[in-house]
Amino acid sequence: MKTGNLIDALVADRPPRGKPLRWALAAALLAGGLVSLALFLAILGVRADIGPALATWRFELKVGLVLLVLGLAFSLCIALSRPVAPVHPGRRLLPLATLAVLAIAIELFILPSASWASRLMGSNALVCLIAIPTLAIAPLVVVLAILRAGAPASPAFAGGAAGLLAAAAAAALYAFHCFDDSPLFVVTWYALAALPVVAVGAAAGHRLLRW
Amino acid sequence: MRRARQGDDEAYRRLLGHVSLWLRAVVRRGLLAAGRGPADCEDVVQEALLAMHLKRATWDETQPIEPWLRAIARYKLVDHLRRRGFHDHLDIDDYADEVAVTADADAAVDSGALLASLPKRQRRIVEEISLEGRRAAEVAERLGMSEGAVRVTLHRALKALAAAYRRDER
Numbered sequence: 001m002k003t004g005n006l007i008d009a010l011v012a013d014r015p016p017r018g019k020p021l022r023w024a025l026a027a028a029l030l031a032g033g034l035v036s037l038a039l040f041l042a043i044l045g046v047r048a049d050i051g052p053a054l055a056t057w058r059f060e061l062k063v064g065l066v067l068l069v070l071g072l073a074f075s076l077c078i079a080l081s082r083p084v085a086p087v088h089p090g091r092r093l094l095p096l097a098t099l100a101v102l103a104i105a106i107e108l109f110i111l112p113s114a115s116w117a118s119r120l121m122g123s124n125a126l127v128c129l130i131a132i133p134t135l136a137i138a139p140l141v142v143v144l145a146i147l148r149a150g151a152p153a154s155p156a157f158a159g160g161a162a163g164l165l166a167a168a169a170a171a172a173l174y175a176f177h178c179f180d181d182s183p184l185f186v187v188t189w190y191a192l193a194a195l196p197v198v199a200v201g202a203a204a205g206h207r208l209l210r211w
Numbered sequence: 212m213r214r215a216r217q218g219d220d221e222a223y224r225r226l227l228g229h230v231s232l233w234l235r236a237v238v239r240r241g242l243l244a245a246g247r248g249p250a251d252c253e254d255v256v257q258e259a260l261l262a263m264h265l266k267r268a269t270w271d272e273t274q275p276i277e278p279w280l281r282a283i284a285r286y287k288l289v290d291h292l293r294r295r296g297f298h299d300h301l302d303i304d305d306y307a308d309e310v311a312v313t314a315d316a317d318a319a320v321d322s323g324a325l326l327a328s329l330p331k332r333q334r335r336i337v338e339e340i341s342l343e344g345r346r347a348a349e350v351a352e353r354l355g356m357s358e359g360a361v362r363v364t365l366h367r368a369l370k371a372l373a374a375a376y377r378r379d380e381r
Contacts, residue, residue, distance in 0.1 A: 005341035083282035151266035
């Protein structure tokens with residue numbers, strides 16, 4: 001086929017304009033999140049003391065941190081799904097790093113150093129490491145499926161961002177189960193739990209998001 | 212591109228025509244820089260054009276279009292070279308601005324191999340529209356299909372063609 005002929009074919013092809021990627025991504029995230037929510041309610045459930053917990057600043061800070069990751073990862077996914085790579089994608093996570101450091105600093109300032117270790121280790125670390133990746137599976141699958149419509153400059157980076165987004169969605173659910181609200185615990189173990197999801201996302205993205 | 216998005220076919224045709232000239236010059240320079248002959252040039256040009264068409268939603272209307280076009284050209288050129296075992300760094304930005312954009316004979320180069328990989332019906336429709344220059348409505352009548360079905364098949368065929376380029380490892 002000559003290039004001129006190809007152009008004729010392209011001009012004749014007028015597919016209906018789909019939804020903008022961010023709406024499709026939001027809808028998919030909601031759908032994947034609902035699957036994980038069902039899984040969450042069936043296996044883990046909301047913590048028994050949710051009422052009083054909601055009133056504590058540590059719990060609110062925990063949920064705030066997770067929601068911040070969710071928002072940042074979402075915009076990172078959109079930015080990385082375009083052919084023109086953002087110049088400093090990592091900088092978009094700067095607000096997160098700032099809040100995390102601030103939260104840890106406050107916690108270390110308030111707590112006597114004797115209780116640092118027990119707050120860090122918490123009571124649920126292993127559950128956290130298993131639950132977050134498990135709850136992230138459904139969101140990761142749908143987010144990657146949606147991002148296939150994009151054209152990422154780096155498929156692996158875009159996949160990694162998808163992994164972070166899925167892990168954040170999972171963590172948003174898990175936060176309502178976990179008794180450990182200390183920023184020491186949250187920043188450490190939630191981040192460790194997100195790592196394998198980001199890695200799987202990057203590896204899958206490298207294969208699935210090529211265009 | 213904005214007008215093309217609003218359904219202005221002639222604007223889209225002019226855009227693609229102009230972009231293909233620019234692409235051909237850029238790709239030829241890129242292939243030479245990678246120490247390869249210009250034999251695959253038209254394949255890469257067509258692959259990039261297909262990508263620009265199929266992925267046009269990834270262009271943000273608030274941004275200038277040149278960096279977007281350039282990014283796609285770079286991605287497709289690097290991808291093409293990688294499939295053929297070339298792994299060095301290559302940056303088209305070094306010369307994408309200065310290439311001379313002129314009409315040339317390569318426009319007539321026929322890269323027909325991949326069209327043959329399409330399923331029969333998709334191939335027939337692409338040929339009717341591109342080689343014979345028929346409108347979708349005429350093709351629909353000739354093949355006894357609805358116009359909508361012809362357009363759906365055409366769109367699938369273009370996607371399949373893009374996928375065939377990605378798999379192609381000669």
